[in-house]
Amino acid sequence: MPDRATIDMESWVCPAPLRGVPNxxxxxxxxxxxxxxxxxxxxxxxxxPAADSQxxxxxxxxxxxxxxxxxxxxxxxxxxxxxxxxxxxxxxxxxxxxxxxxxxxxxxxxxxxxxxxxxxxxxxxxxxxxxxxxxxxxxxxxxxxxxxxxxxxxxxxxxxxxxxxxxxDRHTDIRPQRASVGDAVIVSGDIGEHGIAVMSCRDGLEFATAVTSDTAPLHGLVAAMLGTGVDLHALRDPTRGGVAAALNEIARTAGVGIELVERALPIPAAVRDACGLLGLDPLYVANEGKLLAVVPADDADQILEAMRDHPLGAQATVIGHCVADHPGMLVTRTALGGTRVVDLPIGEQLPRIC
Amino acid sequence: MPDRATIDMESWVCPAPLRGVPNxxxxxxxxxxxxxxxxxxxxxxxxxPAADSQxxxxxxxxxxxxxxxxxxxxxxxxxxxxxxxxxxxxxxxxxxxxxxxxxxxxxxxxxxxxxxxxxxxxxxxxxxxxxxxxxxxxxxxxxxxxxxxxxxxxxxxxxxxxxxxxxxDRHTDIRPQRASVGDAVIVSGDIGEHGIAVMSCRDGLEFATAVTSDTAPLHGLVAAMLGTGVDLHALRDPTRGGVAAALNEIARTAGVGIELVERALPIPAAVRDACGLLGLDPLYVANEGKLLAVVPADDADQILEAMRDHPLGAQATVIGHCVADHPGMLVTRTALGGTRVVDLPIGEQLPRIC
The missing domain is CATH 3.30.1330.10 (PurM-like, N-terminal domain)
Structure with missing residues (x-):
């Protein structure tokens, strides 16, 4: 077995494929x-040629x-x-x-x-x-x-x-490519719970928290959303890499910018506390029972209503929009009106949790 | 981690579920x-209730x-x-x-x-x-x-x-349950090659052999067999546990006996030699590019002809039949006319190879 490869992520600048890492x-x-x-x-x-699409x-x-x-x-x-x-x-x-x-x-x-x-x-x-x-x-x-x-x-x-x-269904066409400028970005509920719950009981990292994993099947919530007849553009469950990875992927795939309103992000106090303790950003923490939906802005209220009628979408809320600026990038707008780029995570921000 | 469980396979007689092994x-x-x-x-x-069938x-x-x-x-x-x-x-x-x-x-x-x-x-x-x-x-x-x-x-x-x-296809119905008394049992070619090839290069077990793995995709051979219009009753690829495990499973599932003619088994000399060296029975050695077919005896010649026209079935041959005696059991008939029970392997006869 070769020596463990070490990467200094802070100073790493390598545009080459696979970043020059041999292992x-x-x-x-x-x-x-x-x-x-x-x-x-x-x-x-x-x-x-055996590989189909991406x-x-x-x-x-x-x-x-x-x-x-x-x-x-x-x-x-x-x-x-x-x-x-x-x-x-x-x-x-x-x-x-x-x-x-x-x-x-x-x-x-x-x-x-x-x-x-x-x-x-x-x-x-x-x-x-x-x-x-x-x-x-x-x-x-x-x-x-x-x-x-x-x-x-x-x-x-x-x-x-x-x-x-x-x-x-014959007519369903939900894919990241369909996210469009002007679309609303909805999250179905609180973020960061699964990752924090798993980390709280990992060897060498135990800490006290009331947070439990949100693991849940989301097909019923999606069926309720489809039942509205609204043309859902894109859906993603923000698992590994969290909301940041999921929305970066949608932004890059569709060639749109995505802007989140930092105040609108539903982050439970216990998740925020644990993230503070661990030096993590809740946007990068895994979820296992939440979804992100990108829908036409005019239909957002109708979708929210349908989601809130479902137990797994009771806390659904709009957290941002797709924008024409900075295509392929995810940014959050802070309470003071500034913006912060939320990049695609490079590797593991977290202990491995899914 | 608990202590390693030890089992003396020779003297093991435990009808209880899972043989009383805790690990x-x-x-x-x-x-x-x-x-x-x-x-x-x-x-x-x-x-x-979430489990479907077996x-x-x-x-x-x-x-x-x-x-x-x-x-x-x-x-x-x-x-x-x-x-x-x-x-x-x-x-x-x-x-x-x-x-x-x-x-x-x-x-x-x-x-x-x-x-x-x-x-x-x-x-x-x-x-x-x-x-x-x-x-x-x-x-x-x-x-x-x-x-x-x-x-x-x-x-x-x-x-x-x-x-x-x-x-x-809408009409295809190939499953172990359909094996019937009188059916011929066909193997598509030489047996034991994959297992011997992998064992020959395992750490601590290296030995010289000309045997190479038979890994190959069998769907083309099956399509040629289906093309005859013959009603194929059962097909199995004899991987882990070899021909012995595959035919025992068919015999048990269908409630028929299976009798193989020992002389008819296509075992290459190099496989036989390696098995002798390792103390193994070739019937238990894994294959990754062979199939066993159970077909009506009257159709066996037609199926053999179709198989032999395909590169992966060139050496196809009848090795035995389904019989009314000893339902659920696999036996081989030796050159001297005696029979030997070939039981379902209990665990690993071989180093893990697939």
Whole structure:
């Protein structure tokens, strides 16, 4: 095994593909710029013509008259149980949400376990039970699976992959590319809870907080939003990399600027406190039961009303707009009227949490 | 981490669920009886009503007029490169083959990487290239993906999950349950190559052999077999646990006996030699480019002809039949006319190889 690669992020200026790093570093899994570079400069060229589009979180396929969404996600969270959830419900809800963000109703899910030799069955059972309960709650069937075991000392007890198939209405067309200047940006509720909950119980980082993970399946909320008949332009669940990563991606993909009103951001006091303690920006902290919606400004009130009628959207609120200025960039406008650029995270701002 | 569980397989007699073992052991990932017990006694009860049928290798879903096959597989092979292939082509072909065994044409695939911090990018790139080449060769698109990174010392460089969607003809009905007394059992070619190739280059076990992995996508061979119009009853790719595990599963599921003719088994001399050296039975050694077909005896010649016209079926041959005796059991008939029971493997007979 080669030596650990070290990167001084503060002074790092390397425009070259993959930033000249010869090895995988934690940042490649952070869902930010380094993950994007790995996909763009390694996976896509290597896959060649077999790769379809940009290997995004969820793909839409046409099969005869049927339109399907297809998504995959691996979960390597430590610890596997945290305030408000376990790796099991997280894995089910995460893939349900990836499907829901294209407007699909989840239909079927696969579950693949990579288990570490020596992992206790009485730790595994509650994780599997949480998966079953989450799947039942989301109305999705667990239809096929796989189990592998790796030598003790490798793995981390359990790594989990879920892949999912959802069904799309013929007319649904929700994608980041459709975000347009003037659109309102809505968040479905408080941000930062999942990341803070997981960090509060990580080895070496324990701290007291009342924050619990927001892990939840969002397809019902999306169905309620679709039920309004409003033309939803883009949806994203702000998981790894948080609101910052999700909105940066939408801004870059659509070629619009996005401006958030800092005062409008729903950040619970406990999340704000924990972020202060840890030196983190809540915009970069992961959520697992929230969505960001980009909708025509004139329809924002109608969408908000539908969202607030749903338990998972009760605190929905407009946090900003798409603008013509600074295309591809996310900025927040402060209470004093200044603006601050919120860049795409490079690698891991946080301990790995999803 | 609890102490390592030890099992004396020779003297082990424990009818209780999960054999009283409190921890995950390597055998739970071996694709044999212990994997089956983990699914039956832990995953299925825990998943509850969310679990559909028996969580088999591949599920068939009806969506409107469309019939889909859906499959998932994780790959944790060590080393990641071996004579005849890499974890990359193995992962693509493995999921193509799981889909093909239900008669489906592969349509789209997801790729999820769990990478170890410190893994060299110049080791990762050829693996990704092998995936792209295998997907192109199989005519399947890589449409969605995920990348996670785990701390150095965990993982094993790279773990890989592929999940796949295939499309089934309206009338295709290929499943183990349909194996019937009198049916012929066909194998598409030589057995034992993949397992021996991987073992020949494992740390601490290196030995000289000319055997290379048979990893290959089998959907084209299956399409040629379907093209005959013969009613194929059951198909299986004999991967983990080899021909023994695959045929035991068919026998148990269908409630038939299966009798193989030992002399008819196509075992290359080099595989036989290596198995002799290692004390292994070739029937338990993994294959990654072979299939077993259970077809009406009267149609066996027609199927063999179609198979032999395809490069991956050139050595196809009948190796046995389904019989009314000993339902649920697999036996081989020796050259001297005796029979030998070939049981479902309990756990790992082999180093982990897929």
């Amino acid at each position: 995988i570093v934690m940042g490649h899994g952070g869902g930010g710029a380094m993950t994007g570079e790995l996909i763009e400069h390694l996976f896509l060229p290597a896959f060649g 290997l995004s979180d969820s793909a839409v396929l046409a099969v005869g008259e049927v339109r399907l969404a297809f998504s995959t996600d691996s979960f390597v969270v430590k610890p596997t149980t945290f305030p408000g959830g376990t790796i099991g419900d997280l894995a089910v809800n995460g893939t349900v949400n990836d499907l829901a963000m294209s407007g699909a109703a989840p239909l079927a899910m696969s579950t693949a376990f990579i288990l570490e030799e020596g992992f206790r069955l009485d730790e595994l059972a509650p994780i599997a039970e949480a998966m079953g309960a989450a799947a039942s709650a989301a109305g999705v069937k667990l239809v096929t699976g796989d189990t592998k075991v790796v030598d003790m000392g490798h793995g981390d007890g359990v790594y989990l992959n879920t892949s999912g198939i959802g069904v799309l | 995950i052991v390597m055998g739970h990932g071996g694709g044999g009886a212990m994997t089956g017990e983990l699914i039956e006694h832990l995953f299925l009860p825990a998943f509850g 969580l088999s290798d591949s599920a068939v879903l009806a969506v409107g007029e469309v019939r889909l096959a859906f499959s998932t597989d994780s790959f944790v092979v060590k080393p990641t490169t071996f004579p005849g292939g890499t974890i990359g082509d193995l992962a693509v072909n493995g999921t193509v083959n799981d889909l093909a065994m239900s008669g489906a044409a592969p349509l789209a695939m997801s790729t999820a990487f769990i990478l170890e911090e410190g893994f060299r990018l110049d080791e990762l790139a050829p693996i990704a290239e092998a995936m792209g080449a295998a997907a192109s060769a199989a005519g399947v698109k890589l449409v969605t993906g995920d990348t996670k990174v785990v701390d150095m010392g965990h993982g094993d460089g790279v773990y890989l999950n592929t999940s796949g969607i295939g499309v089934l």
